Amino acid sequence: MKLFASESEVLAPLVSGWFLEHAWLIPVVPVIAFALIILFGKRLPMKGSELGVLSMLSSLVLAAGAGYQWIQRTNSATEEQFVEPVIKSWSWWRSGGFDFGIGQHIDGLSVLVLIVVAFISTLVQIYSLEYLRGDRRYTHFFAALTLFSGGMLAMVLADNMILFLLGWEVMGLCSFMLIGHWWEDDANSKAALKAFFTVRTGDAGLLVGITMLYFSANDWTQEHLGVSGFSIRGISAWALSGEPNSTVITISAVALFIACIGKSGQFPLHTWLPDAMAGPTPVSSLLHSSTMVVAGVYLVARLYPVFFVGLDILGSGGNLIMIIGAITIVISAALAFVQNDIKRVLAYSTVSQLGYMMLGLGAGAWLPAVFHIFTHAFFKACLFLGAGSISHSASHHSFDMKRDMGGLRKVMPITFITWVISTLALCGVFPFSGFFSKDEIIDNVGHNGYTNFMIIGLVGAFMTAAYMTRATYLTFFGEPRGASAGENSHDSHDSHDSHDAHATHDSHDSHDSPATHDSGGSHGPHESGLLITVPLMILSVLALSSGFLNATPFGESWERMKLWVEPRAVEVVGVTHSGGPGEALIITAPGAEESHSESVCGSATPESGICYAPQLKHAPFKWSKAILSMFIVFLGAALSWILSLLLFTKRDRRLVGLTQRVKVLGLGHKFLVNKYYLDVLYEKVIVRSIAYPIASAAYWFNQNILDGILHGLANSTKKLSGWVYRNIDQRVVDGTVNNSATFTKSVGTAAQPTQSGKVSQYGALLFSAAAVAALVLVIINT
């Protein structure tokens, strides 16, 4: 591979390889598999699921290969050298003289997320083989799951914003299909609609943002890089070039961020995410916790220079991203306390963790935030699949912790242990993975001077530990209740409370081919099968260990992610060997003389070159700070444990019913249970007013005003036309527009049979009038 032709002696040539060059295959495989599943899936021995699993495995292999070669590539670079992404671009469509490409943009960030997505997708598909067994839309489920992965992978490696948008929307579609998988139940289809629609609302911002960036950046990118203003690489460089008008780039960044708010469930558009738990648990695990919802975070990380410049990241005071992230952390963590549904606890926890990622990105802690995407994917997927395992094998398809769980640690040891490991990771306990990412975020936020936001981060950590302890206690400790105690009492269950459609078991079975669920109430709670527990175990191992890939406490040599993933903020000079379609861009890189001085990227206009990433700082690790946050986590967990023990097991009289006795607490509880009334605001106020009064008013206007005018005009024309008919000299008209009159007559005659001559009369009149008016116009203007 002689992809990279270095003309500068100080720079080592970067190695590339087959997997990097062909990374575009990674999303292509699942998309093809999707088509095959749809077309032939039902006829295959495993109903198409084998194609799904196989395609995900191939994508995983390809992604892992790309990851390995990317690491080689970074290793082949000198320390202060910008590691060029492997970009390939083909012409997709041309319009108005512009060429729009389709292609791949492979760098550390995209490789990392590709691997995570492919990996989690593979495990979730394997898990689904068992979990969804016997489902009446088994094939469709795997088709949608596979298409989802294809969309996400395409988005992640997109080299331009159009392809990015395509992947983004395909995910939205799959999310709709999968949340509504059991669409017979009204609640599920409503949740699907809500998810798609809420995200789509944010997407208007994406359209506007892409448009603005394109037109602002295109001239610059064409001149300097020979790429269009959709190119991610081009936009990034343009944003740091000192060229952009500050208003334009700020508005663009805000518009894009609105899309991220929708997709990544940030306040105030987070309300769809908990409802999305109506989908089957594997879907919740894959889409609504570990991968799809990080798309918004990924967009911020991907186009970081735009946000960096546009929203003044690292500037004094907070910026929009930080504020939204911080609000999200706290408000969603608070909501997690009042949930009885285990999946909803996890959903709010996801929202909260996404808030951490946003907070980190907003505060200039790019690497910790991206690393948190990585670690969070493993432990959150594990937690969700654990919840699924419980409902599948122990609680009889219920997700209600208070009613149907409790004491499960004895019957489900594997699920319990993996759950605990992941919970510790989520809470950020040393040495579990979450510690190395979440704590880094909090630490860096403080280091960059945002003390208040750091405190919010710590408060969030406290709350996380507390609500997770509560959930763990309710699920695995205490006495077994409801279905976990072997009671077969789900007939009395309100299907809205335990809203996994499995719960509507009666209809489920009757539609189903002979039920193959091995978890009937008669069996009692037991551990799940291998197809479920093996993915759990793999994920929990990663939840434990993945943090060591960037273990800051152990010094520089452990910070592999920093080396591999973080783009180096150095000025690249002497560009413009832009390759033709299908050819990788060849770029020569900088002289290293200036490399020891502080990079100007992000802080000033680059003088002679181009920057692709802003210069960021990293907080030095201090054990004192880590111990402080550990203590906070411990405090949260301990407090929550004691309260849970007293409240749920001991039924302590001082605590039980406290919200009924103390009015303030009661109001607060009610406020939380009603999710801050945001859903009421959106559904009852905004959506309802648009869907009903406003739409009806528009339609009333249509039927009564516009048509009213029309009918009025028709009537008066009828009267007027009588007069015109009698008074206009037919010969003048005939002489001038002979043809139109003849034609009119023929039209009139033809229309006679059905409309008793009225049409012909009107038509003749209209045409006569037209001819007269034409004459008048001509006469006046000659």
Next chain:
Amino acid sequence: MNMLQENNWLLSLGTFLPMVGVVLMMLMPKAQDQSVKLVALVTSIATLAVGIYTAFKFDFNQAEKMQFVANEKWISVIKSSYFIGVDGISLPLYLLSMVITLLVVIYSLDHVPSPGKPKAFFSLLLVLQTGMAGTFIAQDLILFFVFFELVLLPMFFMIGVWGGEQRQYASIKFFLYTMFGSALMLIAFLALFFKTGAESFSIPYLIENSGSIAKNIQIWIFAGMFVGFAVKVPMFPFHTWLPDAHTQAPTQGSVILAAILLKLGTYGFVRIALPILPIAAREWAPYIGGLAVIGIIYGALGCLAQTDMKRLIAFSSVAHMGFVMLGISTLTSFGINAAMFGMVAHGLITGMLFFVAGSVKERYHTLEISKLGGMLTQMPHLGWIFGFCTMASLGLPGLAGFWGEFPAILSAYSPATGLNETVFRVFMVIAALGTVLAAAYLLWLYQRIAFGTPKNAAHDDHSSHDELHDVTIYEWVAWTPLLIAILVLGIVPNLLFKVLDPAVQVTLSAFGG
């Protein structure tokens, strides 16, 4: 203007071949339904074959030039000539009309709407085809006008005879409204004729010689054309005929109306109004853009208020054509490309949606949304097709609808020089919000119709369940090409952009690049 005159018989053949079929059918005895159908089918296949041959012979490297040009004396009294030709703008629409007609004929083989009379029905379909194809190839304003009006009559009868309960009202409203627009359009054409020295109605001639017309007169002439075309598009506030016509028309009528007839208006803008009257177009553009975005929002709100599936789809046309008009109003090649793409995409997608609505009506005997539900359970294939079209219609990237919608939004950010950027950027944001509303009404529609459990009340009186058969073979044959086209154009938009772009560039040369 450069023109290529080889094979100049092809277009006339393609346009008038359906009339041969009509004549043949006229000669047949009434009772022979099967042979009538056969003649219709063979004729429309032959027509499409000619169309495909035309496309095959078309020189795509010179898509900006008029090709297969024929220019014969016609009505010399008014200096109108039989002047036809196609370029990259006309060709896709010309072919689309042929494809749609064939598919409608196939669909009709099994679905002649009540009260039957296949002979008359198929004759009208073929006459309609001649009118549509002719409009897209005419290069003479009078010829254009004749074809433009020729389309009116068959559609009028189709709604008036084979329509729903209020067909009388709908058909006469459709007819008079369009007539009214045509009248103003004719005034504009005549004024144009006289103001350029009463020499010719030929479009290239008028483009060359319209520069001598004073600006304020241009603006008035444009006004006449604007109303004529805007009624056809239809643009707010001239759209009220559309929901009635669509709701009452038989499925076939709705499909053709949505897929082709509405495009006659937008095509008129691109082919006639803009190039001939560029100065006036620039003055009018902000108002057109304004009405377009009003249409986008207003149409969407109208959709949300509907209780009838077909009427909802009809209103969605108002919104979608708003995107098309927004693209046109930017007066940039980028915007007009988007508009042209949007026309084809809307034709395919909304045509498909009307097909689905027709099949729903046939099976459930109602289109009331509140009485429908659980379609996916009862007819999974139809439900999936419906879902696919819904997604295409709301502009999901990767399907055809997106490439009309998003580039139109994009183009509004940077309209042609001389247009007020701020105003158009406001339009852009409103249009982007329109996509949210589009998602709302379409998904809501889909959720209510396809999801949930079947509501059997709708067909209690017909309680035989065998009526709820899934997609039939005729439907598959008629629909598959559309579904494939929606997907293929969504993945490879360049198939269409490649043809359109050069011709659009030439058309816009009047605006100085």
